[in-house]
Amino acid sequence: MSALPAFARQTGMECVSCHVGGFGPQLTPRGIKFKLGGYSDTGGTGPAANVPLSAMIVGSFTHLAKGLTEDPGPNDGKNNNGSLQEVSAFLAGRLFDHAGSFTQVTYSDIDNKVVLDAVDLRYAAPLTLAGDDFTLGVTVNNNPSQTDPFNTLPAWRFPYTSTELGMSPVASPLLDGGLEHQVAGASVYGFWDGFYAELGGYRSLDSQTLRHINVADEAGKISGVAPYWRLAYFKDTGMQAFSAGVFGLSADLHPGRMPGRTDQYDDVGVDGSYRFLPNRHHQFAVNTAYIHERRKLNGSFGAEDAAHSSGTLNRFDLNGSYYFDNTWGLTAGVFDITGSRDAGLYGADSVHNDPDSNGWIMQGDWTPFGKEASWGAPWVNLRLGLQYTAYNTFNGAKHNYDGSGRDASDNNSLFAFAWTAF
Template identity: 45%
Template sequence: MRQVHAFVMANLGRGIFSNLSRRFGFAVGATLAGLILSAGPAEAVPAFAAQTDKPCQACHVGGFGPQLTPYGRDFKLHGYTERSGPINVPLAAMAIASYIRTQKDQPSPPAPHFSTNDNVALDQVSVFLAGGLGSHFGGFVQTTYDGVARAFTWDNIDLRAVTVTHVKDKEVVLGLSLNNSPTVEDAWNTLPAWGFPFTSSALAPSPSASPLFLGALAQNTVGLTAYAWIDSTFYAEAGGYWSPGESTITRLGADPLSPGGIDGAAPYGRLAYQTKIGGGTVEVGAFGMRTGIHPGRDRTTGLTDLYTDYGVDGSYRNSLDNGDVIAVDARYLHERQALNATCALAGSPGGACADTRLEDARLNASYYWRAKIGATVGLFDTWGPANPFIYPGSRTFSPDSSGVILQLDGTPWGDGKGPLGKRFNMRVGVQYTIYNRFNGAGRNFDGAGANASDNNTLRLFTWIAY
């Protein structure tokens, strides 16, 4: 449940979105956008700690999800099947609450029942069915209540079938993943589903322009991918994603109209190489996806919006002898957009918006003292060519947004010695997001005097899992 609102605004523009809303009777408002943003990539599944009889810090950097250690990656790629005993309760739950303050009051409340500033919310409550069945099947199913949108929805799903064989004394894990969000099955924290920030709030302002690949297809698609994990070194994955029926997605609590329906199937591919260097673990990889979309599931034009996404990523993990942990994740994404259907539906003269692109780069680095107290710096930058048809709400007609996220957090019981046993875990933290550019400019980005720094956001959060 990610940046659908950002995706729609990027590719339809405020004028296009309004036009399509009148013609086809749908709108994606701030409330739904908040629901999608707030669930974010947050993951903490203590059922796996009970299953493996290992503390959370064995699988997760800093003792809390979703940032994986090399051992956590291997556990996931082996289909969540490792266990220490014959049975455990395959249920888990988590809750996230936060306080949000922006540098200046927002033009309007971010969602019904909230103010233009100084908001407190129960961001989400999730329940998981998670575990392994024998040595060949495992996964998790997440259901979420969003406290901002005040609605239930299905959330992340990753169901796996795996087998292990050997080729010339090299272990080869062969697996299938049935999931509902591109990259949710990925074992590295470089791709969108599990990327930093690992928890966010719908009440915080966010830029309008965002590549489709950054989460717009989450929870309104179903995908099946096959992968091979060779000698814990080489990873290769290929598969495709489809759109379930509109009524099915609606019953599951997601929005079937935004971004729309996939035309046929959307192929997805992923390669990664992981090795140990200088006491740490290094990964470099590449990924790609090609998606044809009928915006708003409207097929009357006979055209589609075509998105071609590809990029490279890298990560580094190092657990030091004193118990401290260093983690670095990076990604560059290029997205080519051919918005033929959107242009036709909006009556764009001469197809003025049909061919454009977005670039997106992310880099974050964390240091965790004794795997308990951590500091993270995350840089983000989205840019592309100016287009007055797609970005009419920007004074510069540009999608450019950039900034830095600073986070300090503490996880006192990631070692499994919490007051309620190994299953209980908690993280408390503070985030501060600083914008250098927002929707095309640093100053007066909307033509009405608003500056990028007006959206600088302080967030205090508590994240509990059991």
């Protein structure tokens, strides 16, 4: 959930009430409860408090350690590219009692398209169970893990913005963005006495719909419904807060949307988060998650697109951040992807037919606008950042991973960005 001015106007609270560091998407305990409550809390005054509209612009510059062999986009060169990476409009906030929206439409000059980005429509009923507050909600959304409030699962994981003009590892579990924006789903969730539970299912959008919303059809077509589930415990003690949980997704996909055999993906993961928020001058946060994916690739193996009919893929992420005075921030993270070798799946990108990639990310940022009493609050929010991503291993090797002499470190990137919301 980005630090959108519409939310601040609606609630009458500054962005730092809900966001670590005064800018999204990392959530404080107050922000977690606002999301679980359906984005519908009130408290703001004036006509603008009832207008659930916001916008966002992300401008960026990317430098790679070694230029690419091909241009990454129609308007970009092989290295040192500036980009209007995101121009987004949001329907974000309270729609009516207990119901709200976080819906995003985005334009990027990298591919020169307007796409239907994030969708999360919610209804949350405040109830009482055994003398304690109980929230029962339903969400309609277009990305498994989009609904999650703890900043540990892929949809909201660090880095919260990153270059789209560099190289990415050849593989990651399906739950790590593999179905993003290509599906429609609904979940029922409940939050009671610190316990959070969610159960939902997803179906693929048809090819014509995907063309209309300018979303690439990359995953294939889900056979039937893909179930998604989530269990977590959250504890807020005032100065500290933590969560721990488990989650999973199971999907049978027709590769290339072709009839016949399917590929089965079963993802299971564990995650945790910790917040130390003694005051608004010092804020610490740690987030981590591990996903294990078991694959049965009967469809791809039958079509000779995979060398083996089964395999595994794993991903581990860990990051920690510190913010001073809701202004100056430093975040460091590590990531590690491991999996079974397969010449059919990875041979075009890895001489070892290997999906293994790992490295680290460091980001420093400055948020001059977005906290209480800052200029233009709550209409103006700005974060300026510098992010460095380094690869120790890329697609299975440290050196010459693709057979053409390119090393893992050649994909290291320096990413500068200006991210504003209004």
